[in-house]
Amino acid sequence: MTAGGGSVLRPGDWVSFDADDHQVVGLAGTAVRLRSAGGAESVVLASYLMAAPDFAVTGVEPLPEMEPVGLLETLPEPARTAAVKWQRHVVEVETGLPPGAEPGTTPRSEYDPVARSVVERAQAKADELGVSLRTVMDKRSRYARQGLWGLVDQRLVRVREATGRADARVVAAVRQVLEDQTQVSTGTRSRVIRRAVKLVEATHGEGVVPLPSRNTFYRLIDALSSGRHSFGSAVTRRQTANRPQGPFTPTFADRPGEQVQIDSTPLDVMVVLDSGVTARADLTIAVDVATRTICAAVLRPVGTKAVDASLLLARMLVPEPMRPGWSASLAMASSRLPHRQLLNVDARMDQAAAKPVIVPDTVVIDGGKVFISDTFVRACERLGISVQRARPRTPTDKGVVEATFSAINTLFCQHLAGYTGRDVTRRGDRIEQAAVWTIPELQELLEKWLLAGWQARPHDALRDPFRPGKAVSPNDKYASLVAAAGYLPLVLRGEDYLELLPVAWRAINDYGIRIGHRTYDAPELGPWRRQHSGHAAKRGLWEVHYDPYDLSRVFVRTSGGWITAPWVHLPLVNGPFADFTWDHARRLAAAAGLDDSNEAAVARVLEALLTRAEHGPDTRSARVLARTRAAAALPGPTAASDIAPSSNPAPDSAAAASPSAEVVPFGVFDPHAEAERWL
Incomplete structure (x- = not known):
């Protein structure tokens, strides 16, 4: 039986174990019988005995050190040759014969172990080599402890400091x-x-x-x-x-949704805004670690907001619907996903595209203000999703999504017109002139590529457990994991969609609700005007939800349900507008000498801003308009269509704008002419 402190463990040996000295009195198979110094006997398994932290065999010679074969190969040839020569001399002193001697060879008389003692043989070797007895005895001792490595000239193996002799x-x-x-x-x-x-x-x-x-x-x-x-x-x-000092540990997940990593970055493609100005777009994606599925991807002109991240959650929690004009090959029914089994659980899978629906348990985010905002965190809490924040300046904490961005640039972006490259050293000439795609067009291209390319393409990080050499696609990995982990559909109602929107606390006055120099009102607010909401912590204010990309109406939570309140000046504006569009209109009004707190005046400027985009506005206005229209063009989650106000719905912006066209001949108000006069 091999032991850590000696070559063999035998009956009679003393061992240190369990903070006491014990003598081995018997060995039977894998069992060891011990008798302590006090006379107490015990039987323990050999594996348990030798794994004990304080186990040691006492009173025996330690095992010799193994030769460092790798270091021997790094030595110069003369040093290895000298060590081998010394090995022959030392072995001859110990045994009387040099290594490799033929059988039957008689030792030389001065090295005969029968006639000469070790000291006499060592002195004979010292006389033969012209060295001292101490040198030979030292070589014997070093060879016994370290083997051939002990005979190497240690001056040749000293590790020199990289800094040399510098102070x-x-x-x-x-x-x-x-x-x-x-x-x-x-x-x-x-x-x-x-x-x-x-x-x-x-x-x-x-x-x-x-x-x-x-x-x-x-x-x-x-x-x-x-x-x-x-x-x-x-x-x-x-x-x-920025790399971590410790070893890098890859992120693993055993089931879909166990960990989903979310991040946002500018896409390496120039897009064409509605006015013809070119700019880069922000891409926000959510990647499932277990299957490498890109659960959702949203493009916005640079300037992603917290509500974009919240709506990304809503999009990934419902099936991706098939769009008009999409090929039938992109449908889930035509893919390798278990469509029939999923359809039995969730009827929405009937017209779904070939992308899994993954409900995350945990999302990993960085310190970006988009993801640490109250809007996003509250949305995760509402959906029962835990939020794990990556350490500052440690991209390896969400390495999967970072690598996915690089893959999207390599597999998708570089094949598009207007591709910029990852940095200026890789950018071509006059890239802005090569850009042809708008954000809505690029969004649809990206979604098609995700379905037909990414989800069906083998991924190096996904392997068949029975054939590790074969890479599988995200859809194949999802099909195998969902059979073991199951699928739980999460049905988002209209109220759930409203809960994802940002919140403002306001009073309901006689004139309605004021948010950002805008007034919202509806007849259904009558019973709640000048009333206390019951929330003492908010001083009796009412909870108002709003969509930053559509400020045409707000949603007020009351004890009777949700009330939709439209903007009172909505008939003056001929299209949807976002918060950044409104802020830009206020800046333009102030620049024109108008009162930017007068919402009627700002509404006229806003109307001019929205209707005159095709006439070549300034670059800043063009970018604001592009963000507005890109936000309006992107289809919302499936469940968003379920939103229904508790009372009469707010009028549609296009229908509400039609009366203003009728009153133009009577000279009451012409927003186009008025805007031209002021600007």
Whole structure:
């Protein structure tokens, strides 16, 4: 039986175990009978005995060290040859014969173990080699402990410091300067030398610390900057410095929805806004770790809002509907997903596209204000989803979604007109002129590619457990996991959709509700005017939900249910508008000398802003208009159509605008002419 402190464990040996000394009195199979110093006997399993933290065999010679074969191969050939020669001499001293001697060979008389003692044989070897007896005995001892490695000249295996003989204070200063280089623009080694010298003199005094020569300084900097990219790409340098110090552990999940990572980034494609101005779009995606399914993807002109992240949750929790004009091959019924089984559980799967519906247990987000906002966190709480925040400046905490962005750029974006490349060094000439896609068109292209490309394409991180060499697609992985984990449909009602919207607390006055210099009113608010809401913590104010991308109406929660209140000046505006559109209209009104707190005046400017976009407004206005129309063009979640007010619905903006067209001949008010006159 092999033991940690000796070669074999035998009856009679003493061992240290369980904070006491024990003698081995018997061995039977895997059982060891022990008798303690006090006479108490016990029987323990050998595996348990040897796994004990304090187990050791006492009173025996320790096992010899194993030879470091790898280090032996790194030695120069003369050093290995000298060690082998010494091995032959030491073995001859120990046994009387050199290694590899033929059978029947007689030892030389001076090395005969029968006639000579060890000391006599060692002295004979010392006389033969012309060395001292102490040298031979030292070689014997080292060979017994370390084997051939003990006979190597240790001067050849000393590990030299990378910094050589440089003063430790100079080394510390160079290290500090290189650390400070992480976040600044890339410089040269001469800048590091200058700053290191100044740091040494400021810390220890001028002339106190001996400084190396310039060439030695260069060698020292090269040694200390290894792996830092101190004089290369600033992006690579920051990414390298941002890596975790500990080992990188990949993220795993065993079932769909166990962990979903969400993030947003500018897409590497130039898009055409409605006015013809080109810009980049923000892409927000949610990626399931277990199946690598992109649960939802939303494009917006740069400037993603918290409500976008909340609506992303709503989109991923309901089936993706088939759109008019889509090929039947994109339907779930035509895919490898278990459509029949899912249809028996959820009737909405009948006309669903070939993308799984995944209800997340946990979402991983970064510190972006979009995801840590009350709107997003409250939406997750409402849906029973726990939120896990990644550590600051640690993208490896959500490495799956970060890698997915890179894959989208490689597999999708680079094949589009207007592709910019990941940085300016990879950007082509006149990319803005090559852009042809609008955001709604690019959104539809992306959704088709996700269905036909990403979800059906084998993914390197997804493997068949029975055939590890075969990669499977996200849809295939989902089909295999959903059979084991099951599927729980989450039906979003209209009220659930309203709960995802941002909240403002306001009073219901005689004139209605005021939010952002806008007034909302409806006849159904009559019983609640000037009344206390019952929420003492909010000073009796009422809970009002609003959609930042459609400020034409708000939703008020009352004890009788939801009440939809339209904007009182909605007939003056001929289209939907968002909060950033309203703010821009207020800035334009102020620039024109109007009162930007007068909502009627701002409404006229807003009407002009929305109707004159095709005449070439300024770039800032064009970007605002594009964001407004892109938000309106993107279809909402399936459940959003269930929203129904508790009373009469608010008038449609297009229908409400028609009376203003009828009163134009009577000279009451012409918004187009009025806007032209003011602007």
